[in-house]
Amino acid sequence: MNNAEAKFILQGYRPNGADASDATFQAALEQVQRDPALHEWFARQQAFDGAVSAQLNAVPAPAGLREAILAGGRVTEADPTQARWWRSPALLAAAAAIAVIFTTALALWPKPALADTALAGYVMTDAAHGNLHGGHGTDSLEATLGNPAIRLGRGLPVNFEALRKGGCRTVSYEGHDVLEVCFNREGVWFHCYIGQRADFPALAAVPTFLDRDGMSVAAWADEAHVYLVAGKAGRAALQRLL
Secondary structure, eight states: OOHHHHHHHHTTOOTTSTTTTOHHHHHHHHHHHHOHHHHHHHHHHHHHHHHHHHHHHHSOOOTTHHHHHHHHHHHHHHOTTTOOGGGOHHHHHHHHHHHHHHHHHHHHSOOOOOSOHHHHHHHHHHHTOGGGOOBOSOHHHHHHHHOTTOOGGGOOOOOHHHHHHTTBEEEEETTEEEEEEEEEETTEEEEEEEEEGGGOTTSOSSOEEEEETTEEEEEEEOSSEEEEEEESSOHHHHHHHO
């Protein structure tokens, strides 16, 4: 079983752990234990599913919903050739109520947001001043970042200390070192800022975006580092990098 197959199966795994002993999920759960990236994805998926379930449970069912469903069932059983479900006002009302509950839950679910907007703003300001950039010892990383076949959100070969000691441009944000590497992908320039995960715990693991004053930044994190990529080409260009 590969990760894609495991994800497909685990999308049906309930967040309350009720499926832990279900043989349907065993092979996929074993794959989760073997693969750290899949383990992280599964944790995020379960957190999301649990939050949506909590939101749905918090919305009270409309009065008379149960009676309406049962009444619709009785009408259908009485004359199956005449009383189709789409002709039943009771079932239509029940379906509408369920749709309202689902829509409300989605509206209440928090949208992805950049948790550390101050850091993103700093990165935007720094990236906008081309005369500040420089440093050396980053040829290998620049080549990786500039390779169109590489998706940056799937992991980068970063050795923070080696880059810093090798002469990579280093800036300080709130007392923490952040490395900056400029790269060109298919004729467009971007600026990649790399920090240590322990210094910026508020940054989400999943990519988030911010647009301001003609600049856009994408931010995400893995277990060891945080990454912010800024540029003037717009959010769509950043999404293609990931």
